[in-house]
Amino acid sequence: MADQLDSQMNDDDDWGAALAEQARTDAAAAQAGSPAPVAFKDFSSTEMKTETHNDIEFILDIPVQLTVELGRTKIAIKNLLQLAQGSVVELDGLAGEPMDVLVNGCLIAQGEVVVVNDKFGIRLTDIISPSERIRRLNK
Incomplete structure (x- = not known):
């Protein structure tokens, strides 16, 4: 299917190239089986709390x-x-x-x-x- 999209799309067409890339990615994911689990960032860490403190400093001068x-x-x-x-x-x-x-x-x-x-x-x-x-x- 990806090869058919590639042949139909013009190489100069960015939209067509993006669709072809998406089709190749979808085909590779389907062949590989289930997608890899997504790792979420731990929001309870102290690093995140200091980022929040720094973020509020952006509004102090409004x-x-x-x-x-x-x-x-x-x-x-x-x-x-x-x-x-x-x-x-x-x-x-x-x-x-x-x-x-x-x-x-x-x-x-x-x-x-x-x-x-x-x-x-x-x-x-x-x-x-x-x-x-x-x-x-x-x-």
């Missing part, structure tokens, strides 16, 4: 968007167009209430505002557990 949210509000477009310098927009967050810390839009923590060297920052007061994050995503 930038993410960190957002600290004071509060939200809905406003009609006509009111939005009337805003000017000095206008006050009421938010749903209360004074002294923890602010939400979001990473790529997903809540991960809550905290309070701090000022360090004339710059605003946030002190994390509560980290959201992974199970709670999943529960919030399912809402």
Whole structure:
């Protein structure tokens, strides 16, 4: 069968050459009997654990968007167009209430505002557990 495929395929045709090679391999495997057993790598070895540790280092430099949210509000477009310098927009967050810390839009923590060297920052007061994050995503 492999010889028939070889004679039908053009030598310049890569696809035909690949099919002929596959037919020869299949014919040789059929003549040899059952295929050789496949040896799988042992995933419990310490070598694999260090590779996993090294693999996580690839993602450590990926930038993410960190957002600290004071509060939200809905406003009609006509009111939005009337805003000017000095206008006050009421938010749903209360004074002294923890602010939400979001990473790529997903809540991960809550905290309070701090000022360090004339710059605003946030002190994390509560980290959201992974199970709670999943529960919030399912809402």
